Amino acid sequence: MFVIEVIPLILGTKLDTLSYYSSTDYAVGTFLKVPIRNKLTSAIVTEVHTVSDSKTELRNATFSLKKLPPQADITAVPENIRNTAKALMAIYPSSLGALLYQLLPSEVRSGKYQYPAISTLKHAEESAPRVITGRVAERYIAYRTHIRSVLARRGSVLFVVPTSADIKRAATELAVGIEDRLVVFSPQDTEKKRRDAYAAFDDTSLA
Numbered sequence: 326m327f328v329i330e331v332i333p334l335i336l337g338t339k340l341d342t343l344s345y346y347s348s349t350d351y352a353v354g355t356f357l358k359v360p361i362r363n364k365l366t367s368a369i370v371t372e373v374h375t376v377s378d379s380k381t382e383l384r385n386a387t388f389s390l391k392k393l394p395p396q397a398d399i400t401a402v403p404e405n406i407r408n409t410a411k412a413l414m415a416i417y418p419s420s421l422g423a424l425l426y427q428l429l430p431s432e433v434r435s436g437k438y439q440y441p442a443i444s445t446l447k448h449a450e451e452s453a454p455r456v457i458t459g460r461v462a463e464r465y466i467a468y469r470t471h472i473r474s475v476l477a478r479r480g481s482v483l484f485v486v487p488t489s490a491d492i493k494r495a496a497t498e499l500a501v502g503i504e505d506r507l508v509v510f511s512p513q514d515t516e517k518k519r520r521d522a523y524a525a526f527d528d529t530s531l532a
Contacts, residue, residue, distance in 0.1 A: 371422020
């Protein structure tokens, strides 16, 4: 038996964990449905212990643990994100589960959006960083060239700008010829626009 600690994915949740027992050893970063006040709620696994390792805590607890119900369609944070959280553990005094929670988009943490079922894909291409210098217009020409070469190989590109004010120009400059493949995320988006962006992000028909 295992003691599974989770953080509920509901609006306004802080880093307060809930504990359940289960016969299944769920990996840290797994998304589960857990009972909270007679309602199943999405949560992310942050810690897993065997019952034998937690005997003292269980014996001294003033409450009994609930059993996790059977889970269907289980998804988890991809391996590359888990590895990122592990690397951050060397910098920040925090647990793996807490770091994974903080890496989730705010919509997932609030329960408004379900984390998609995706797998880790490791590219064989050169991953060493490159620095592009020149005028802004010249840099965008280089960006467009690189993006189109990646799309031609059925890949994808994440383009990050320093401020929300830069998003409009970046979208305008990079969208030429690939408007139907461009997905924009901005902190200024309305909830509907953000949902539409997630839906477009999930659509792989043009990949």
